Amino acid sequence: MHSLTTLLVASLATLALTKPVPQITTKGFSVTGTVAKPLPAYPVRLARVYEKYGKPVPSNIAAAAAAATETGSVPAIPEESDVAYLSEVNIGGQTLTLDFDTGSADLWVFSSELASSYTEGHAIYNPNKSKTAKKLNGATWKIRYGDGSGASGDVYTDDVEVAGITVKGQAVELASKVSSQFLQDPDNDGLLGLAFSSINTVQPKPQTTWFDTAAAQGLFAKSLFTVDLKQGAPGTYDFGYIDSSKYTGKITYTDINESQGFWEFTGTGYGVGDGNFQEQDIDAIADTGTTLLLMDDSIVEDYYSQVDGAEVDQQQGGYVFPCSAQLPDMILGIGSGQATIPGGLMSLGAVSRGSSSCFGGLQSNQGVGLSIYGDIFLKAVLAVFDADNKRFGFAPK
Numbered sequence: 227m228h229s230l231t232t233l234l235v236a237s238l239a240t241l242a243l244t245k246p247v248p249q250i251t252t253k254g255f256s257v258t259g260t261v262a263k264p265l266p267a268y269p270v271r272l273a274r275v276y277e278k279y280g281k282p283v284p285s286n287i288a289a290a291a292a293a294a295t296e297t298g299s300v301p302a303i304p305e306e307s308d309v310a311y312l313s314e315v316n317i318g319g320q321t322l323t324l325d326f327d328t329g330s331a332d333l334w335v336f337s338s339e340l341a342s343s344y345t346e347g348h349a350i351y352n353p354n355k356s357k358t359a360k361k362l363n364g365a366t367w368k369i370r371y372g373d374g375s376g377a378s379g380d381v382y383t384d385d386v387e388v389a390g391i392t393v394k395g396q397a398v399e400l401a402s403k404v405s406s407q408f409l410q411d412p413d414n415d416g417l418l419g420l421a422f423s424s425i426n427t428v429q430p431k432p433q434t435t436w437f438d439t440a441a442a443q444g445l446f447a448k449s450l451f452t453v454d455l456k457q458g459a460p461g462t463y464d465f466g467y468i469d470s471s472k473y474t475g476k477i478t479y480t481d482i483n484e485s486q487g488f489w490e491f492t493g494t495g496y497g498v499g500d501g502n503f504q505e506q507d508i509d510a511i512a513d514t515g516t517t518l519l520l521m522d523d524s525i526v527e528d529y530y531s532q533v534d535g536a537e538v539d540q541q542q543g544g545y546v547f548p549c550s551a552q553l554p555d556m557i558l559g560i561g562s563g564q565a566t567i568p569g570g571l572m573s574l575g576a577v578s579r580g581s582s583s584c585f586g587g588l589q590s591n592q593g594v595g596l597s598i599y600g601d602i603f604l605k606a607v608l609a610v611f612d613a614d615n616k617r618f619g620f621a622p623k
């Protein structure tokens with residue numbers, strides 16, 4: 227009879243027998259294929275066995291696991307009109323502010339390899355001023371984003387600190403070219419990708435994101451991060467833990483499909499204001515690097531049919547409405563729950579300073595077949611990006 231306890235004891239015994247009993251915080255190494263990958267520290271593995279069988283983790287093991295792993299939090303500062311959120315990162319002793327992007331998987335920076343006319347106003351990364359930089363010989367990268375912007379260059383590795391957590395030997399992609407959109411944004415010194423490393427653009431050998439490198443080095447007790455963006459105020463990115471003070475009620479999870487490299491899930495439908503919830507599959511990604519909520523035309527038209535004076539403004543490139551309009555809430559079905567985006571979050575503000583015309587937070591996805599749940603959505607929830615369990619979670623806040 228294999229009771230849970232028997233299973234648990236057997237697992238612990240096996241675990242205990244597979245290694246000589248060193249002091250508990252030794253990081254073991256397993257050699258898979260040709261690359262030795264560090265195993266998470268012993269107590270972390272022990273804690274996971276208890277968790278795997280739904281048993282409480284004994285306090286001494288939990289304490290040892292906590293001592294052997296790291297957690298951290300970094301502010302996410304909104305740019306003008308919340309078009310993007312920037313966070314401080316330290317690379318080889320140099321501080322830059324980057325746009326953390328769950329929709330891509332490259333960590334790239336404005337660098338000393340860009341023409342100086344392009345780096346005006348930016349913090350740049352210069353590997354020659356770092357004691358720990360190493361060139362990744364022969365490696366190059368080139369990326370194009372959904373809004374048509376892009377960048378390219380070559381690659382170094384260096385020590386990268388995010389939220390107080392330092393990852394050694396992280397691939398850092400230096401921009402030697404950037405598109406015009408990035409030149410118009412002097413506070414944005416580059417992007418830190420938090421999607422899956424399968425879509426990293428480095429050639430000939432793709433590199434891992436900062437989060438995946440940290441997870442592979444066993445730095446996190448739980449390989450997850452949370453996103454708490456706010457309208458017109460600093461929010462946070464937290465790594466390795468969930469801060470229960472940042473949400474109300476409970477977290478609702480839905481499985482993700484990482485085959486395209488995104489935090490992609492199938493939404494269950496939508497509702498406008500207090501209207502009926504429309505049940506339909508919505509193939510969506512959670513994307514901190516996209517400002518807006520981008521959905522199919524049928525849904526966008528349904529929403530703005532309930533906003534007096536709303537119309538498509540070709541010059542502005544989407545739906546606008548009188549800033550005096552009362553915007554209905556937007557309800558998004560995710561997993562077994564529904565996320566409510568209050569009407570007050572569904573506007574990006576005046577189309578230009580002093581205008582009484584406001585730009586909608588919900589816009590068309592141009593029929594690309596994917597809905598992009600960007601910052602407009604993320605401002606309404608505490609979002610959990612759980613790599614261990616391949617799931618996305620949200621909670622009201």
Ligand SMILES: CNCc1ccc(Oc2cccnc2)o1
Pocket residue numbers: 310325327329330371372373375407408411414417515516
């Ligand atoms: C505003 N365009 C420049 C720019 C800033 C951040 C990014 O990157 C993006 C754009 C769209 C989707 N995901 C990431 O481009």
